[in-house]
Amino acid sequence: MSDDVKTGSELDPPELEAADTRVGEPDSTTxxxxxxxxxxxxxxxxxxxxxxxxxxxxxxxLRRSKLFLVSTFFILVLMVMAVxxxxxxxxxxxxxxxxxxxxxxxxxxxxxTDIQGCDYYARTIYGARVSMLVxxxxxxxxxxxxxxxxxxxxxxxxxxxxxxxxVTDIWFAIPTILGAIxxxxxxxxxxxxxxxxxxxxxxxxxxxxxxxxxxxxxKEMDYVxxxxxxxxxxxxxxxxHILPNAVAPVIVYGTITVGIAIxxxxxxxxxxxxxxxPEISWGLMINEAQGRVRxxxxxxxxxxxxxxxxxxxxxxxxDALRDxxxxxxx
Amino acid sequence: MGRYLIxxxxxxxxxxxxxxxxxxxxxFAIPGDPxxxxxxxxxxxxxxxxxxxxxxxxxxxxxxxxxxxxxxxFTGNFGESFRGREVSDIIAQRFPVTLRLGLLAFVIxxxxxxxxxxxxxxxxxxxIDNLVLVTTIAxxxxxxxxxxxxxxYVVGVRLDLLPIAGIADGWQSYVMPAxxxxxxxxxxxxxxxxxxxxxxxxxxxxxTATAKGMPRSxxxxxxxxxxxxxxxxxxxxxxxxxxLQGAIITxxxxxxxGIGGEVFRxxxxxxxxxxxxIVTIMVVVFIVANLVVDLLYAVLDPRIRYE
Numbered sequence: 001m002s003d004d005v006k007t008g009s010e011l012d013p014p015e016l017e018a019a020d021t022r023v024g025e026p027d028s029t030t031x032x033x034x035x036x037x038x039x040x041x042x043x044x045x046x047x048x049x050x051x052x053x054x055x056x057x058x059x060x061x062l063r064r065s066k067l068f069l070v071s072t073f074f075i076l077v078l079m080v081m082a083v084x085x086x087x088x089x090x091x092x093x094x095x096x097x098x099x100x101x102x103x104x105x106x107x108x109x110x111x112x113t114d115i116q117g118c119d120y121y122a123r124t125i126y127g128a129r130v131s132m133l134v135x136x137x138x139x140x141x142x143x144x145x146x147x148x149x150x151x152x153x154x155x156x157x158x159x160x161x162x163x164x165x166x167v168t169d170i171w172f173a174i175p176t177i178l179g180a181i182x183x184x185x186x187x188x189x190x191x192x193x194x195x196x197x198x199x200x201x202x203x204x205x206x207x208x209x210x211x212x213x214x215x216x217x218x219k220e221m222d223y224v225x226x227x228x229x230x231x232x233x234x235x236x237x238x239x240x241h242i243l244p245n246a247v248a249p250v251i252v253y254g255t256i257t258v259g260i261a262i263x264x265x266x267x268x269x270x271x272x273x274x275x276x277x278p279e280i281s282w283g284l285m286i287n288e289a290q291g292r293v294r295x296x297x298x299x300x301x302x303x304x305x306x307x308x309x310x311x312x313x314x315x316x317x318x319d320a321l322r323d324x325x326x327x328x329x330x
Numbered sequence: 331m332g333r334y335l336i337x338x339x340x341x342x343x344x345x346x347x348x349x350x351x352x353x354x355x356x357x358f359a360i361p362g363d364p365x366x367x368x369x370x371x372x373x374x375x376x377x378x379x380x381x382x383x384x385x386x387x388x389x390x391x392x393x394x395x396x397x398x399x400x401x402x403x404f405t406g407n408f409g410e411s412f413r414g415r416e417v418s419d420i421i422a423q424r425f426p427v428t429l430r431l432g433l434l435a436f437v438i439x440x441x442x443x444x445x446x447x448x449x450x451x452x453x454x455x456x457x458i459d460n461l462v463l464v465t466t467i468a469x470x471x472x473x474x475x476x477x478x479x480x481x482x483y484v485v486g487v488r489l490d491l492l493p494i495a496g497i498a499d500g501w502q503s504y505v506m507p508a509x510x511x512x513x514x515x516x517x518x519x520x521x522x523x524x525x526x527x528x529x530x531x532x533x534x535x536x537x538t539a540t541a542k543g544m545p546r547s548x549x550x551x552x553x554x555x556x557x558x559x560x561x562x563x564x565x566x567x568x569x570x571x572x573x574l575q576g577a578i579i580t581x582x583x584x585x586x587x588g589i590g591g592e593v594f595r596x597x598x599x600x601x602x603x604x605x606x607x608i609v610t611i612m613v614v615v616f617i618v619a620n621l622v623v624d625l626l627y628a629v630l631d632p633r634i635r636y637e
Contacts (some may be wrong), residue, residue, distance in 0.1 A: 307473060
């Protein structure tokens with residue numbers, strides 16, 4: 001089709017204009033079959049322009065996805081559990097009596113009781129709060145840092161890029177668990193805030209690299225060139241054209257990062273360098289349970305199951321988002 | 331390639347200096363005076379304190395301490411712990427345990443991960459494929475320390491098949507920890523192999539090979555599988571560094587006297603020199619693993635060309 005236009009232009013410039021305006025109309029008499037096909041697609045594209053962004057397509061796709069429905073169901077339940085634990089249990093996880101120490105699961109104590117005689121079901125429910133808080137906070141912060149640094153680095157290139165990439169390489173070379181153990185031992189207090197900050201500090205490089213490479217590939221797209229040719233400034237190009245198209249992989253991995261952060265918090269608490277005891281965390285509960293596994297395996301089972309379901313849901317949600325956001329996989 | 335190699339090697343230097351500088355600074359910033367901690371509750375004479383502080387360069391500014399230490403490391407001197415043992419001795423004693431654990435885990439994840447991935451990838455949608463998908467996502471979701479504790483309970487306590495902790499039983503003691511350490515990466519490798527293989531099986535060159543009458547086993551073995559292994563091999567490279575990290579948790583659960591458990595104890599006991607020595611080794615392994623992966627990538631995949 002473009003060949004047709006070109007030959008037209010060589011012959012007679014005014015006709016080129018006519019041909020140009022006619023592209024997209026159903027009755028393009030100047031072109032043969034190829035032209036008609038292109039015109040038809042342009043029209044069908046024209047009807048949905050404005051709504052058919054990557055994200056609205058993805059939403060249509062997501063609503064049909066079983067993975068998405070299952071994972072969001074679990075995540076919603078866990079969120080409600082984190083915000084209103086009282087809806088799930090009337091028992092107070094901190095009112096314990098030693099007389100009830102290590103009871104097996106029963107009608108009164110669904111998950112039994114721990115060594116202090118606390119209701120284990122209540123403790124498991126209240127444990128959701130720490131995990132969800134750390135997971136979502138860490139992921140949101142890491143995604144924000146990654147988007148900021150990744151787009152600066154990928155879009156501007158040059159010195160800015162070299163500088164940001166070098167710093168990222170350095171942080172990337174620090175092993176997470178080892179780094180976290182050392183950093184956390186610097187703090188006197190080890191609360192949710194400290195643990196989250198450490199995980200953010202050690203977690204952003206992966207996502208920053210992802211964002212940078214995504215921006216690099218989007219930057220070369222024709223529509224970015226077109227926007228620039230039309231006189232759009234850097235900020236407008238970044239916000240309106242690059243960001244919406246480059247952010248998809250970061251959102252997908254950011255969702256999985258919630259799961260990774262939950263595991264990391266639990267692992268650090270399990271090792272004894274994360275949250276400390278009056279706090280209720282699944283990692284701490286598993287730590288205590290490990291030594292009693294021989295006689296009281298249920299102490300290990302319940303927090304482990306909740307923790308795994310939480311992680312599982314976010315990984316699954318990430319998978320569902322990736323399927324929906326990747327047009328090639330449809 | 332030669333130019334890329336040199337540039338990539340030069341990049342290692344600032345990364346090593348940056349990463350160790352950050353970690354040393356943190357170890358330096360851990361509150362408390364390690365020399366006073368040595369003496370416990372008893373008071374320590376000012377003179378002794380100063381002699382000891384001089385001996386461990388604790389009176390120098392941080393950057394001087396750092397320079398002295400890194401200078402020492404490059405001449406094979408890892409310094410001395412506050413309790414008077416050579417750090418290189420401690421590492422030499424602990425490292426073999428971690429190495430055995432890591433290598434066994436590496437072999438396990440490579441073999442089992444590849445087999446599971448190939449079986450699943452060859453027949454997408456089959457029972458085996460679904461089985462692999464479900465098991466791997468379950469393994470990925472269950473944290474390492476939970477897998478460890480569950481394995482101890484089921485395999486060690488209930489079935490009484492393998493030793494639960496320690497290394498008193500020789501190589502058998504390593505089997506369960508290695509499987510636990512390998513589990514996460516095993517799942518990733520299986521998934522990676524599956525995706526990669528099933529994608530390659532749809533490629534034109536596979537159709538060509540089939541069309542010219544090549545038997546299926548040869549098509550898969552010589553054409554599809556070889557190309558599918560590129561991402562898997564690179565993952566295995568990166569994973570060498572990750573295994574060392576996972577060893578900190580695994581050694582904790584199974585009470586193995588390796589480098590991971592040692593660094594953990596050293597952080598708690600404020601044994602700065604020991605922490606710093608082990609950290610240096612871990613960072614080096616991590617950086618080298620990433621370097622090898624980058625180079626391997628260029629060698630294995632001729633489509634990737636570096637200027």
